[in-house]
Amino acid sequence: MASINLSVKPPTKVTRRQALKSISQAIVGATAITQAPYVFARQRTQLRVLGTHVTLQEQLRQKAMEDLGIDLIFEPKGSAAVIQKALVNPNSFDLYEQWSNSIRPLWASGSIQAIDKNRLQYWDEINPLCKTGKVSPNASYGAGDAPYKILHVQPDGKLGKTHTDQISFLPYVHNVDSFGYNTNAITKGEAYKTESWGWLLEPRFTGKVGIVNAPTIGLFDLALATQAQGLVKFEDIGNLTKIDLDRLFNVLIDFKRQNHFGGFWNSVPESVDYMRTDRVAIQSMFSPAVSALNGRNIPVRFAAPKEGYRGWHGVMCLSAASRGRSKDAAYDYMNWWLSGWPGAFVAKQGYYISNPQRSTSFLSSAEWDYWYQGKQATQALRGTDNKISVLQGDIRSGGSYTKRFSNVAVWNTAMPTYDYSVQKWYEFISS
Known part of the structure; x- marks a missing residue:
């Protein structure tokens, strides 16, 4: 048991002069301390x-x-x-x-x-x-x-x-986005001529199609696909009405119930895993995922659809x-x-x-010539992971910066029907 110290003296009466002297000493001490940067270093923002x-x-x-x-x-x-x-x-x-x-x-x-x-x-x-x-x-x-x-x-x-x-x-x-496909499984197409958003709804790819799980992004991938297949026609694909959305999702839910889609990814790493594990052969893709897969010697091509890109x-x-x-x-x-x-x-x-x-x-x-000018790669190029993602002789699909951004079909958009489109999207995902 700890003992209690009873030898402490009771406080004595302090004169005004003594008090002022103590305060003065404290101020000097405090000033000295604040001048020591290692004691009160400024915190980084x-x-x-x-x-x-x-x-x-x-x-x-x-x-x-x-x-x-x-x-x-x-x-x-x-x-x-x-x-x-x-x-x-x-x-x-x-x-x-x-x-x-x-x-x-x-x-x-x-x-x-x-x-x-x-x-x-x-x-x-x-x-x-x-x-x-x-x-x-x-x-x-x-x-x-x-x-x-x-x-x-x-x-x-x-x-x-x-x-x-x-x-x-x-x-x-x-950037401009489209879809990527594994050329080991799907024959390589031609930019702006044979590659089409409609490929996402091709029956021959049933079970091997991945879509980004985002109502303002995946929705347009699939709207472009249904229109390319002639299944639905939209007056303004960037401003879909409730009637447009009902017609679109009626088609998509039917595809989903036939197990056409292999999955709906939520992040770039997940999309890489989808393709790496052969869960899908074609899917909505973002450029870093294509680069990452090419860096692993998985031949994924980023399509240049004849209908135009989703910007x-x-x-x-x-x-x-x-x-x-x-x-x-x-x-x-x-x-x-x-x-x-x-x-x-x-x-x-x-x-x-x-x-x-x-x-x-x-x-x-x-x-610079490969990524921005659309020229043939004069040497193998490494991605941000330091792995070779572009082989010597490759030409970027879709061409130069100017060429690619001259062919935007639709931009990612939160439409006036945004709330309704989100509701329909999650009905589709859970169907």
Whole structure:
């Protein structure tokens, strides 16, 4: 049993002079302590980024922390889970990274705040795709929410085309998507001529078709497929009505009940596993998955459909709750993404950046010519995992950046019927 010390003297009366002397000594001591940096080192700013596996990659996180001197906390999820969390809890993140189809729901819910264009260091370098809607005069705008339509915050608080100093998202990573197929199982087609979205609903591939489980993405893959097969015709594929959706899902549910689909994937790694394990032979795909599979010597080709691509544009958004040092760090991180190295990094997995010229010094001429110019690879090229993903002599399917973005059929879009489309999507998935 611990003993109680009874030898402590009772407090004595302290004079005013003694008290002042003690306070003075304490202040001097405190000053000395605060001047010792190893005792009270300034805490590094934390930046929480909510997004998908597409951009929330460990190599990017480590490089950004090294360059910016901040602590980055990445929270990657499937696309549906990302937007759901952002809509209900903007306090859980500082920056949101996903695709432009999430902008309308996020803006309407008040989950994100406007970005000050004047704080974006490389704004003037960003190419016309987001500013005017076209990379070349002959390019198609594409149906649905082309990013230029929803970029600028208008004086009335709505999103629109007229340029202002406030924007809803930072334009950065983007690409055109289609489907990938294993050429060991499916004969290689010809870009823009024989490759077709209709392949996703070909009876000969029954049981071997994978679809991305996202109502604003997979829905358009399947809408393009049904239209290509002549099963349903839409007046405006980027703005489907409730009647359109009913007709579409009646067809799709029938296919599902015949076990046509081999699965519905939720993330890029899962899509890689689907193809790697032969669960599917053809599926909705994102470029990094194709690169990863090619790096494992699995011959997956990214199709260039004759109907046109499904376009997507990455968006980086400020949480409505972002303030102070975290907000400053968010702007630093946004500017870092357009500073050159990140754009070169994502190019090696098939993605584009909004100011590509700044990334040229970080890419070899062979890499630039293959990924952006659509030229034949003069040497084998490595992906972000350092494995060879492009063989010497290969030509990128779909061609150059300009060629690919001149052939967008529809953009990922949250339509006016968004709520109804989500309901129908999950009825389809669970049917």
